[in-house]
Amino acid sequence: MEPKEISRRNFIRVSGLASAALCLGVYFPASAKEEVIVSKAAADARGIEMNAWLQIDTDGKVTITDHRAEMGQGSFQSVPQIVAEELEVDLKDVNVIFAQGNPKKYGSQITGGSSTIRGSYKQLLHLSATARTVLIMAAANKWAVPVSECYAESGNVIHKPSGKKFHYGELVVDASKLEAPKEIQLKKISEYKLIRKPLNRRDTPIKTNGEAIFGLDKRLPGMLYAVVERNPRMRGTLKSFDSTAALKVPGVKKVFKVQMKVYDTTRDGVVIVATSTWAAMQGRKALHVVWDDSGFEHVNTIDIVKRQEELLKTSEGISFKTQGDPDGVLKQSSNTIDVIYQTPYQAHSAMEPLNCIAHYQPDKIEVWGPIQAPDWIQGNLSDEFKIPKENVVVNMTFLGGGFGRKAFLDYPYEATLISKEIGAPVQVVWSREDDTTQGPFRPGIAYRCQGAIANGEISAIKFRVAGQNLDHWQGGKRDKPNSSTDEGFVKPYFNSIKNISFSDINFELPIPPMWWRSVYASTHGFGYESFMNEMAALAGKDQLDFRREYLKDERCQKLIDRMEEVSGWKSRKKNEGYGVAITECFNTTVGQIVKVSRHTDGKVKIDQVWAVMDCGWYVNPDIIRAQVEGSVLMALGAATIHEITFKDGLPEQRNFYNYLMPRMSDMPPVEVHIMENTADAGGVGEPGLPPFSPALTDAIYDLTGNRIRKLPFDMNKV
Amino acid sequence: MISLNVNGKQHQIDADPNMPLLWAIRDILGLTGTKYGCGAAQCGACTVHMNGEAVRSCVTKLNRAAGQQIVTIEGLSANNNHPLQLAWNELNVPQCGYCQSGQLMSAAVLLRENLNPTDQDIDDAMSGNICRCGTYQRIRAAIHKAAHIQQEAAKI
Ligand code: FES
Ligand code: FES
Numbered sequence: 001m002e003p004k005e006i007s008r009r010n011f012i013r014v015s016g017l018a019s020a021a022l023c024l025g026v027y028f029p030a031s032a033k034e035e036v037i038v039s040k041a042a043a044d045a046r047g048i049e050m051n052a053w054l055q056i057d058t059d060g061k062v063t064i065t066d067h068r069a070e071m072g073q074g075s076f077q078s079v080p081q082i083v084a085e086e087l088e089v090d091l092k093d094v095n096v097i098f099a100q101g102n103p104k105k106y107g108s109q110i111t112g113g114s115s116t117i118r119g120s121y122k123q124l125l126h127l128s129a130t131a132r133t134v135l136i137m138a139a140a141n142k143w144a145v146p147v148s149e150c151y152a153e154s155g156n157v158i159h160k161p162s163g164k165k166f167h168y169g170e171l172v173v174d175a176s177k178l179e180a181p182k183e184i185q186l187k188k189i190s191e192y193k194l195i196r197k198p199l200n201r202r203d204t205p206i207k208t209n210g211e212a213i214f215g216l217d218k219r220l221p222g223m224l225y226a227v228v229e230r231n232p233r234m235r236g237t238l239k240s241f242d243s244t245a246a247l248k249v250p251g252v253k254k255v256f257k258v259q260m261k262v263y264d265t266t267r268d269g270v271v272i273v274a275t276s277t278w279a280a281m282q283g284r285k286a287l288h289v290v291w292d293d294s295g296f297e298h299v300n301t302i303d304i305v306k307r308q309e310e311l312l313k314t315s316e317g318i319s320f321k322t323q324g325d326p327d328g329v330l331k332q333s334s335n336t337i338d339v340i341y342q343t344p345y346q347a348h349s350a351m352e353p354l355n356c357i358a359h360y361q362p363d364k365i366e367v368w369g370p371i372q373a374p375d376w377i378q379g380n381l382s383d384e385f386k387i388p389k390e391n392v393v394v395n396m397t398f399l400g401g402g403f404g405r406k407a408f409l410d411y412p413y414e415a416t417l418i419s420k421e422i423g424a425p426v427q428v429v430w431s432r433e434d435d436t437t438q439g440p441f442r443p444g445i446a447y448r449c450q451g452a453i454a455n456g457e458i459s460a461i462k463f464r465v466a467g468q469n470l471d472h473w474q475g476g477k478r479d480k481p482n483s484s485t486d487e488g489f490v491k492p493y494f495n496s497i498k499n500i501s502f503s504d505i506n507f508e509l510p511i512p513p514m515w516w517r518s519v520y521a522s523t524h525g526f527g528y529e530s531f532m533n534e535m536a537a538l539a540g541k542d543q544l545d546f547r548r549e550y551l552k553d554e555r556c557q558k559l560i561d562r563m564e565e566v567s568g569w570k571s572r573k574k575n576e577g578y579g580v581a582i583t584e585c586f587n588t589t590v591g592q593i594v595k596v597s598r599h600t601d602g603k604v605k606i607d608q609v610w611a612v613m614d615c616g617w618y619v620n621p622d623i624i625r626a627q628v629e630g631s632v633l634m635a636l637g638a639a640t641i642h643e644i645t646f647k648d649g650l651p652e653q654r655n656f657y658n659y660l661m662p663r664m665s666d667m668p669p670v671e672v673h674i675m676e677n678t679a680d681a682g683g684v685g686e687p688g689l690p691p692f693s694p695a696l697t698d699a700i701y702d703l704t705g706n707r708i709r710k711l712p713f714d715m716n717k718v
Numbered sequence: 719m720i721s722l723n724v725n726g727k728q729h730q731i732d733a734d735p736n737m738p739l740l741w742a743i744r745d746i747l748g749l750t751g752t753k754y755g756c757g758a759a760q761c762g763a764c765t766v767h768m769n770g771e772a773v774r775s776c777v778t779k780l781n782r783a784a785g786q787q788i789v790t791i792e793g794l795s796a797n798n799n800h801p802l803q804l805a806w807n808e809l810n811v812p813q814c815g816y817c818q819s820g821q822l823m824s825a826a827v828l829l830r831e832n833l834n835p836t837d838q839d840i841d842d843a844m845s846g847n848i849c850r851c852g853t854y855q856r857i858r859a860a861i862h863k864a865a866h867i868q869q870e871a872a873k874i
Pocket of ligand 2: 351400401812813814815816817818848849850851852853
C-alpha cells in the first residue's frame with residue numbers, strides 16, 4: 001500500500017534538510033500507474049525513494065539531475081531548457097548533473113527509442129511549475145498579499161504593485177512547508193521564453209577545449225588498464241593461450257581468461273591488464289591464443305543474401321498484420337510488381353570506441369563509462385554478481401556517440417569480471433578493431449514487396465521480411481513475428497490501403513544482432529518507402545501527390561505541403577532528379593526530398609536534402625536540426641559507403657581503412673524544417689535517418705531511370 | 719627519460735620511445751582532450767600540432783616527438799577563445815563532441831595558412847577527420863565564420 005497522503009496535490013512536507021531546502025522529484029510507486037511528484041522531505045518521512053530531479057538551495061542555486069545519457073542528442077541542454085522555462089529561472093543559473101542508474105528513481109533511463117524528451121517532458125514541466133507555484137505562494141504569505149499579485153521571473157518572486165522581490169533562495173525554506181495547489185497552471189506554448197528557442201548548447205564550451213570527460217577520459221586512483229583479445233568469430237571457445245611473451249612486456253601485470261556474456265551466448269577472451277593502455281596493447285600483440293571454432297556455422301555474406309532471397313521466394317512467413325485480402329487481389333491483378341529490396345549489416349562505430357571502468361569490491365560495484373542504459377546495467381550487475389541493487393552504482397560520462405551499441409550490458413559486465421579478478425579498478429579499452437568486428441551488428445534485412453495497381457490506385461500490397469529478429473535474442477518466441485515488422489511505415493497508410501499485409505520470415509544466424517540508430521526503421525524504411533515510389537511510378541503518378549492521396553490525416557497532409565513548398569518540388573527542372581520518402585518512428589514523422597544531378601565530371605552528386613520533421617511538442621529547434629543533419633549523414637554512409645560483410649564467420653572490416661566513413665566532402669547540404677503543432681512530443685535523435693536512403697535512390701531513379709534496390713551502392717557508378 | 723614540450727610546458731617522462739605520443743599525452747600527462755579513435759591515422763581524433771603542423775598523435779612515436787613543440791587542444795587558446803572555438807560555440811558544432819578536438823586542431827592549421835579558405839580548401843584540409851555524428855555542415859560554416867572573426871580582429 002502506498003501512503004495515501006502522498007499524491008499529486010499533497011506533495012510537499014516540512015523539510016528538515018540543511019543543505020537542500022527545496023528538493024522535488026518524482027516517485028514511481030510500484031503499484032500505481034501514474035508517478036507522483038514528491039518533496040525530498042515527504043519521501044524521507046515515508047521511507048520511499050524518489051529522484052532528486054530538481055533542487056533549489058537556500059542561496060538560490062538550482063540543480064537539475066539529467067537522468068538520460070548525453071551522447072550528442074542534447075539532453076544536457078534540452079532537459080534544463082524545459083525546467084528553466086516553467087521554473088522561471090535563467091538558464092545560466094542552472095546546474096546539471098548526470099543521474100546514476102536507478103529505475104526506481106527515474107523510471108526508464110535507457111537513452112534509446114529517441115525517448116529522452118518524449119519520455120519525461122510532461123513530468124519535468126509539471127515538476128518545475130509546481131516548484132514555481134509554491135515559491136510564489138511562499139512570497140505572497142510573507143508579504144501577506146494575494147498570490148494573484150505576484151509573479152516569478154529570473155529566479156525571483158516579484159510583487160507587482162509594490163515591486164518588492166524575494167529571490168528563490170530566500171523562499172525555499174517556507175516553500176517546502178507548503179502544500180501545492182491541486183491544479184498547477186502550465187504555460188501556454190505562446191508564453192514560452194526558452195522552450196522552442198534555438199538556444200546554444202551548454203555542453204559546447206567543454207567540447208571545444210578538451211574539458212568534457214568521456215568514458216575513456218575518466219581516471220580513478222590506482223586504476224589499471226586492460227584490453228581483451230576476444231574470439232574473432234564471436235562464438236568459439238578458448239582452447240589455450242600462452243602469455244609468456246605478453247607478461248614480459250613492461251607494464252603488463254596479469255593475463256587471464258575472461259568470458260563476456262552477450263545475450264545468452266558467451267564471448268571467450270583473454271585479458272591483458274597493464275599500467276597503461278599502450279602497455280596493455282603491446283601485451284596483446286605478444287599473446288598467443290588458440291580458439292576452438294567448432295560447433296557453429298561460419299557464415300558468409302554471400303550465403304546470407306542467397307538464403308534470404310530463397311526464403312522470400314518460398315516462404316510465407318508468420319503474419320504480422322493483414323488487412324483485407326492482398327493475396328486474393330494480387331492473384332487477380334494484371335498490373336503488378338514483385339521486387340526484392342536488400343540492406344546490409346552495419347557496425348555502430350561510434351567515434352569513442354567501447355570502454356568501461358569497473359571497480360568491484362566484495363560488497364559494492366561501481367562502474368563509469370559511456371553508458372546509454374544505466375538502469376538496465378545496474379539490474380544486470382546486481383543479478384550476475386549477487387550484490388544488492390543499491391550497492392551497484394552506475395555512472396554515466398559523456399558518450400562519444402552511442403547509436404544503440406552503448407545501450408547494452410556486455411562491456412560493463414566484462415569490465416566488472418576483470419576488476420573482480422584483479423581486485424582493483426580497471427578501465428577496459430576496446431580498440432577500433434574490437435569495436436568494428438565484435439558486433440553485435442545491425443542485421444541486414446531483405447524484403448519481398450508485391451503490389452497491384454488498378455485504375456491508378458493501389459489495390460493490394462504484400463510485404464515479406466527476412467532478417468534476424470532481435471526479439472529472439474531477448475527471450476522472444478520463435479513462432480511470433482518480429483514485433484517491429486512494420487516499424488518505419490507511416491501509420492495513416494493503413495487507413496487508405498484496403499488490402500495490405502506484413503509477414504516476418506524466421507531467419508536465424510549465429511551472429512548476435514542489435515538495434516542501431518532508428519532500429520528496424522533504418523532498413524524497413526528503405527524497403528517500404530522505395531516500394532511506394534515504385535507503386536507511384538506504376539500508377540503513373542507523381543510520388544509526392546501519391547503520398548498525399550494515401551496519407552490523409554491532417555498532420556501528414558501539412559507535412560507533404562511543407563515538403564513541396566520548401567523543395568520547390570513543382571518547379572523542378574529537367575536534368576535534376578528529385579526523390580521523396582516519408583517514414584515514421586518513435587512517434588515522429590519525417591519526410592525528405594533529395595535532389596541529385598550529374599556534374600561535369602560525369603558523377604551524380606547530391607545537391608540538396610530537405611527534411612521536414614513533425615515531432616509534435618519540441619524543445620530546441622537547433623538541436624533538432626543538428627540531429628537530422630547527423631541522421632542524414634549516417635544514413636548516407638550506410639547507403640553508399642560501408643557495410644559489414646562476413647567470410648568464414650569473420651567480419652571482413654576492421655578499422656576505418658576498410659570500414660569507410662563519409663568525410664567532409666561527402667556531406668550534402670541539409671535543410672531542416674520543423675512542423676509547429678501541440679501534439680505530444682515524439683523522438684528527435686533517430687527518426688531523421690530512415691527516409692534518406694529511399695529518397696536518395698528515388699532521386700537517382702528520377703534522374704537515370706535506374707531503380708536501386710540493394711544497399712550499399714556506389715555513388716560513383718550510378 | 720624523454721623530454722616532451724607540451725603546451726609550452728617541459729616534461730620528463732619515463733616511457734618506451736616507441737609509445738605513440740597519443741598515449742603519453744593521455745595516460746602519462748593526463749591531458750585527455752586528445753582522443754583515441756582508430757590508432758591508425760584514419761580518423762583524426764588524435765590530431766595535435768607538432769611545430770605548428772597537424773599530426774596524428776596515434777602514429778607519432780615518442781622519440782619523434784621528443785624535443786619538439788607539441789600543442790594539444792588544451793593549449794589551442796588561453797580561454798577557449800581561438801576564433802575557431804568562438805565560431806564552434808556560436809554555431810553549436812559539436813554533437814557528441816568526441817571528434818571535435820581533432821577537428822579544431824586540423825582547422826587551426828588550415829586557418830593559419832589560409833586566411834580565407836574556400837569550400838574546396840576546407841574539404842581538402844579536413845578530409846582526414848571523421849565525424850560520425852555528421853557535424854560536417856556546421857564545421858564548414860564555422861571555419862568560414864572563424865575566418866571572418868580572424869579578419870575582423872586583424873583590422874582592429
Ligand atoms: S586515433 Fe589517430 S587518426 Fe584516429
Ligand atoms: S561530434 Fe560526435 S563524432 Fe563528431
